[in-house]
Amino acid sequence: MTNKQLKPVRKNSILNELLSREEWARIRKPIISAFLILHCTLNYCYLFNNHPYINNVNHFFFGYYAFMGLEQSWNVFSPGPRSTNPHLTAIVTYQDGSSRLWTYPRMERLDFFTKIPKERYRKFFDDNAAWNVPVVWPDIARYVARTNYFDLDNPPILVSLIRFSSAILPMEEGINKPNPPQSDSKVLGVYPITAQDLDGVMHK
């Protein structure tokens, strides 16, 4: 490509202060090429991290890549779709010994229009919190306690998080049959609630 095809540096550009037009024309392509090679390589290494050398590259650049929020993965439904149907339930226990059941807006129980903005609940609970993100369980317990604190004299003192799930039948067994009920249960944690956790709750 000849220089006449290169875009000139704009008059008011900050580059004009730093470089002459000729200097910029000379280094433009090498700089952009380095940027392209770096990012294409990082994307490849992050997506196909299957060798110790590739892992070293990822490790070295992870600070930049993660800082910029460029990490990506497109393994939706692979190597296979999720083979369970889960949901998460909380039992709120109050000071007087009574209890109350709580669950988040479950997609399968919502109408067509409501489930569109509520999809984040599916992602948060069914894909993440119910399985592999225990760091958010105490926050969920506190949130549930706050949203179920109705009586000033009878605050929640305990929240138990329980995951219910069922395996999806394989195709050869499942065609023309309904999904089994979500009856497998696991207690994820029992969290005591303090007065500090209930700060900010407004009572009428």
Next chain:
Amino acid sequence: MSIYTILQAWDRFWFSEVSPLSVAVYRILLGFLTIAFILLLIPDLFVWFGSHGMCSNQAVADWNNGHAVFLNLFSFFPDNDQFLVVFQCVFFLAAVALTLGFHARVAATICYLCLTSLYHRNPFIFNAGDTYLRVSTFWLIFSASGNALALTGRQKRSNPAGNFNSYKKVSIWPLRLLQIQLATVYWHTFFCKIVGGPWIDGSAVFTASRIEDLQRLPLPFVFEHAWTINLLTWGTLGIEGALFTLIWIKEFRYWVIAFAVIFHLTIEYHMNIPIFEWLMIVSYVLFFEPEHLALAITWLRNKFTNQKVTTPN
């Protein structure tokens, strides 16, 4: 083949010049989807990002082992719900500016900063579509998407006669990055699927159709017969394979895009994954020839306004 030939090919692929029209149309469509993204977040904004929400800053820090530093505007005002409201308003205005092409590069930068901040504040609620939106907005910063169909810089950049075919050409590399990003999505998902298991034995679509929380509207017949399930499973692999290979070949491109649009609309009908399918569909515009886009936009303008302008080839 000589090194010179390789360098020439590199130069042609990354540094030739092209009309900014396709990236501008992409900017507008991406802007609309960003607005939808923002509006859909509003009802539960404080649940996900608020100081008394379901995910604290501490939980995210613990998840990251407290080591990493992230691009996150919320770090400056942690647990500040007033800032969250201001943040969301600024994000909304930036998305509108991006759509209208009002200082498009600045608007894209703000949108990217906001999307990345939200992701780093609570990474547990975002799906692949949100990742795609975030990464695409990053690449959009480098593009000359504001050089066509934009509110600012109109007189300088567009033909006064309103001919969509005669925009001043711009460097192609940001468009290439966006195209490669789209191809990468299908490349990765294809290779993750063909390692074996349900996508090879033809049962994957059955399992996906039985995930209760993803279902939107029922598709009769197809999920109750083995042959249709097999066809859809292997068809998915075929379409995804074509979307990072055949889409680069002019003769196949529009056919691949047509099948891909049908594929994504079917998923959109059956599965509740807001925005994701539309993001994929609007991204195909990046592979359209600018002349064809110019024809389509001219036709649309003639249809909806009284102007009758033809676009010469």
